[in-house]
Amino acid sequence: MSAEGPEAASAEEQKEMEDKVTSPEKAEEAKLKARYPHLGQKPGGSDFLRKRLQKGQKYFDSGDYNMAKAKMKNKQLPTAAPEKTEVTGDHIPTPQDLPQRKPSLVTSKLAG
């Protein structure tokens, strides 16, 4: 067994392991990177902040909404289906019924 090579390599590995052991934060980071290998390089940067600034975004057709309002003027508005993710058939969506478009960081991370 040669003296320099394997010893130097194992010293480096040992330091890395020590880092993970002494720093729970770094261990958690390793866990996260293992689950999402394509995680962006700038975690606290633009993506995260822009998600924060865009809170409340809902895609909504005002034409449909106003037509439904006109039609329903004399009748009671149909209540939204309990399954809020499915808006089908005769039910015209109102802003309240639309599912909140929550731009999940997890999916956007996977999308890279």
Add this chain to the structure above:
Amino acid sequence: MFSGPRQRGLRLLTHAEWCGVPSEADIISTVEFNYSGDLLATGDKGGRVVIFQREQESKSRPHSRGEYNVYSTFQSHEPEFDYLKSLEIEEKINKIRWLPQQNAAHFLLSTNDKTIKLWKISERDKRAEGYNLKDEDGRLRDPFRITALRVPILKPMDLMVEASPRRIFANAHTYHINSISVNSDHETYLSADDLRINLWHLEITDRSFNIVDIKPANMEELTEVITAAEFHPHQCNVFVYSSSKGTIRLCDMRSSALCDRHSKFFEEPEDPSSRSFFSEIISSISDVKFSHSGRYMMTRDYLSVKVWDLNMESRPVETHQVHEYLRSKLCSLYENDCIFDKFECCWNGSDSAIMTGSYNNFFRMFDRNTRRDVTLEASRENSKPRASLKPRKVCTGGKRKKDEISVDSLDFNKKILHTAWHPMENIIAVAATNNLYIFQDKIN
């Protein structure tokens, strides 16, 4: 509350539960005592404001323990939809701030993401009777039939508390308002959103001055946002704002009209070797509060509370760990978004103690003089009227002792984000999702 458990303890004074059809609207989103502590205002996700008033302890009601009862309830904000931007504007009340009392009525500012409103809360306990031109039921009398004049008399009536919106301060914020703060001059206040801070005059609703603007010319270059802002309690020209990068800037409005350049910059140096993916996120400051003395300020980041001396920008003078055991759970806290939870913090009246919330309905109190701290739980099961709250302990590893809770059993859906401390007495208000608890420190 920090000395011997047998002598003193926090006892439940009042418990109120927001309930109806279980809905998100019942989640309490802000809690604030007024200047005397006799009134406690709460705001919720449904846009409602509920004000509690302290019962006057008097000889006629010797059993009264000074409990807080509902005084007034009103709908402050309604949900709105901005069609142009396809943006839903939540009715959730982000902050309530009281104005100092100047006459019999009470005034408060309440804000959602976009609009700030000044509300007047007044009492009516007298009614005029004996009008000349109308009957008691309000019908107009025929003027030609009136043969004699009488002076209307004021008669007592059941107390009625009315809330009316006196000013609406709208259309000044492109981004979401996170803070409002009344100035010590009692004439102006500031409102802060993610990128800008505006200065208002309480009487003027169609104009506000922009005093801080950190929006970059190119949004791709955005690196930090404003997370909280507050006016100095005594110096009407000074305010601070905190950022998502864990820094605080103190600005002096005398130096320039636009306070983009700070007068003081507070940042704790970081050890670069300990930097991780989570470092910036957990350093984001969720709340900043001046001490009553005006000499210190306190900041809350994800894992700790720090006290800063305004005369020293290089580092805080005190750091208190709130729930350090969560550092080894950051991966899952990031995945379930809990790492972005915004906890508030508060001082007691004498600035000798500070309080902040945690998970599992726990809240933490730190005595700055004795350096002791305690973890308490705000929950129905633990709040029998006469018993004092028992300190709780989280077990971080190894053998769990009886009465301890292991980190993995903590309920991260039960978060205490909002707490308030009475300005003079040892009475605290703790909001746990849709429950409000008011505790008082009483000697046995």
